[in-house]
Amino acid sequence: xxxxxxxxxxxxxxxxxxxxxxxxxxxxxxxxxxxxxxxxxxxxxxxxxxxxxxxxxxxxxxxxxxxxxxxxxxxxxxxxxxxxxxxxxxxxxxxxxxxxxxxxxxxxxxxxxxxxxxxxxxxxxxxxxxxxxxxxxxxxxxxxxxxxxxxxxxxxxxxxxxxxxxxxxxxxxxxxxxxxxxxxxxxxxxxxxxxxxxxxxxxxxxxxxxxxxxxx
Amino acid sequence: xxxxxxxxxxxxxxxxxxxxxxxxxxxxxxxxxxxxxxxxxxxxxxxxxxxxxxxxxxxxxxxxxxxxxxxxxxxxxxxxxxxxxxxxxxxxxxxxxxxxxxxxxxxxxxxxxxxxxxxxxxxxxxxxxxxxxxxxxxxxxxxxxxxxxxxxxxxxxxxxxxxxxxxxxxxxxxxxxxxxxxxxxxxxxxxxxxxxxxxxxxxxxxxxxxxxxxxx
DNA sequence: AGCAACTTAGCGAGCGTTCAGTAAATCATC
DNA sequence: GATGATTTACTGAACGCTCGCTAAGTTGCT
Numbered sequence: 433x434x435x436x437x438x439x440x441x442x443x444x445x446x447x448x449x450x451x452x453x454x455x456x457x458x459x460x461x462x463x464x465x466x467x468x469x470x471x472x473x474x475x476x477x478x479x480x481x482x483x484x485x486x487x488x489x490x491x492x493x494x495x496x497x498x499x500x501x502x503x504x505x506x507x508x509x510x511x512x513x514x515x516x517x518x519x520x521x522x523x524x525x526x527x528x529x530x531x532x533x534x535x536x537x538x539x540x541x542x543x544x545x546x547x548x549x550x551x552x553x554x555x556x557x558x559x560x561x562x563x564x565x566x567x568x569x570x571x572x573x574x575x576x577x578x579x580x581x582x583x584x585x586x587x588x589x590x591x592x593x594x595x596x597x598x599x600x601x602x603x604x605x606x607x608x609x610x611x612x613x614x615x616x617x618x619x620x621x622x623x624x625x626x627x628x629x630x631x632x633x634x635x636x637x638x639x640x641x642x643x644x645x646x647x648x
Numbered sequence: 649x650x651x652x653x654x655x656x657x658x659x660x661x662x663x664x665x666x667x668x669x670x671x672x673x674x675x676x677x678x679x680x681x682x683x684x685x686x687x688x689x690x691x692x693x694x695x696x697x698x699x700x701x702x703x704x705x706x707x708x709x710x711x712x713x714x715x716x717x718x719x720x721x722x723x724x725x726x727x728x729x730x731x732x733x734x735x736x737x738x739x740x741x742x743x744x745x746x747x748x749x750x751x752x753x754x755x756x757x758x759x760x761x762x763x764x765x766x767x768x769x770x771x772x773x774x775x776x777x778x779x780x781x782x783x784x785x786x787x788x789x790x791x792x793x794x795x796x797x798x799x800x801x802x803x804x805x806x807x808x809x810x811x812x813x814x815x816x817x818x819x820x821x822x823x824x825x826x827x828x829x830x831x832x833x834x835x836x837x838x839x840x841x842x843x844x845x846x847x848x849x850x851x852x853x854x855x856x857x858x859x860x861x862x863x864x
Numbered sequence: 865a866g867c868a869a870c871t872t873a874g875c876g877a878g879c880g881t882t883c884a885g886t887a888a889a890t891c892a893t894c
Numbered sequence: 895g896a897t898g899a900t901t902t903a904c905t906g907a908a909c910g911c912t913c914g915c916t917a918a919g920t921t922g923c924t
Contacts, residue, residue: 463766464679464682465682466680468878468879468880478903478905480880482903484882490880549679585843586836587840590828590833596817597814597820598813598814601813605809617806620802620806621806621810624801624806627843684912684914685913685914685915694869695870695871696871696916697870697871697916700916702869706914706915
């Protein structure tokens with residue numbers, strides 16, 4: 433009877449059960465196929481069958497972790513965009529901040545993205561659908577910016593993938609004790625993403641939405 | 649006696665022996681830990697000990713593949729930059745073209761980058777050293793461009809990583825039968841990289857080096 | 865005869881998974 | 895408020911398989 437989440441906050445890594453947390457750490461460290469259920473159990477301090485009491489099998493551990501990770505980042509990204517108003521530049525900035533926050537605050541879950549190859553076809557399908565949602569949000573924002581003249585990239589697809597690859601990359605180099613804070617990294621990447629989009633003017637103080645993003 | 653490279657061209661994937669080629673394909677498809685030496689042997693059409701006659705062990709297969717991959721991309725990138733003259737914008741464009749060419753022409757080897765986690769510490773050290781070389785080339789180019797005013801990014805480190813993440817990402821989505829040719833993708837990413845660097849003027853026809861890169 | 869390039873056969877270890885049993889908590893009943 | 899039934903959360907032991915790897919033997923070319 434120890435299989436409760438340690439915290440009930442809204443932090444998706446904090447509210448993992450001990451088993452899921454141990455599985456996450458092992459998967460991040462050694463990869464899905466490089467991890468044995470025995471090492472997960474040992475990390476939790478239980479025997480192997482205890483894992484199978486709470487989860488169907490090893491694959492279900494990975495699927496659940498990835499489901500949670502994707503659900504959180506999709507929700508945060510969509511909410512951030514919705515709260516940012518109608519201006520494409522602001523929406524893009526908000527989404528980038530949300531995604532960078534995910535990469536730095538939930539680095540383990542974010543890094544797990546590299547393990548999606550190990551998903552069974554059914555589980556992979558759900559993952560891809562969630563990932564496509566984020567890609568669609570970004571692509572639509574780019575298109576809207578091109579339509580109103582605030583962005584100028586001629587290659588929406590390449591630009592979308594470039595932004596998301598750049599952001600996903602953060603999960604593989606970010607260190608909590610690095611020189612820049614999460615917020616600094618987020619702001620840098622807002623500007624880098626806007627550069628990729630070919631944003632035409634620095635803060636774009638249009639009459640409808642002045643005083644929003646602030647440039648350093 | 650079938651363990652010769654199929655072709656002796658300068659294409660690093662074509663000049664792989666059948667065993668290394670099979671190992672590459674399996675590693676790309678299932679990951680290092682998800683691949684067994686038996687499936688590699690079966691793919692070549694030999695028995696398992698034949699693998700061990702030509703290679704020390706499974707780890708040596710991965711190490712050799714990654715060594716070749718990194719040696720080639722480092723060499724091509726350095727040569728491309730050297731041949732591009734002194735102008736940072738031209739050097740950056742040349743390096744991006746070289747790296748994109750690597751990602752699209754040797755997608756398997758490029759994708760193997762994701763398996764570096766499975767390297768033993770010694771082998772990983774050699775890999776990291778090679779990867780750092782590319783990062784240093786890119787960073788130096790950025791710095792030179794900032795010094796002469798042709799680039800303007802305030803964050804050299806983040807910008808370097810962003811460019812390389814963006815380019816590495818190509819290996820995970822590029823398809824030979826996709827809508828854009830390798831050359832088109834390369835030119836798009838040259839412009840995207842220059843945008844990340846904050847390149848100040850489109851083709852920058854300075855008096856010393858006009859008539860070089862051509863904008864679409 | 866000798867070497868290169870294999871094959872046959874198998875070793876011990878570790879893999880994911882399951883089954884049967886059990887201590888403790890929870891609940892229903894008197 | 896003690897008692898028996900049920901449920902929860904596990905443990906011990908082991909199953910069948912696959913893993914990386916190797917010793918010893920075989921084949922065919924020079």
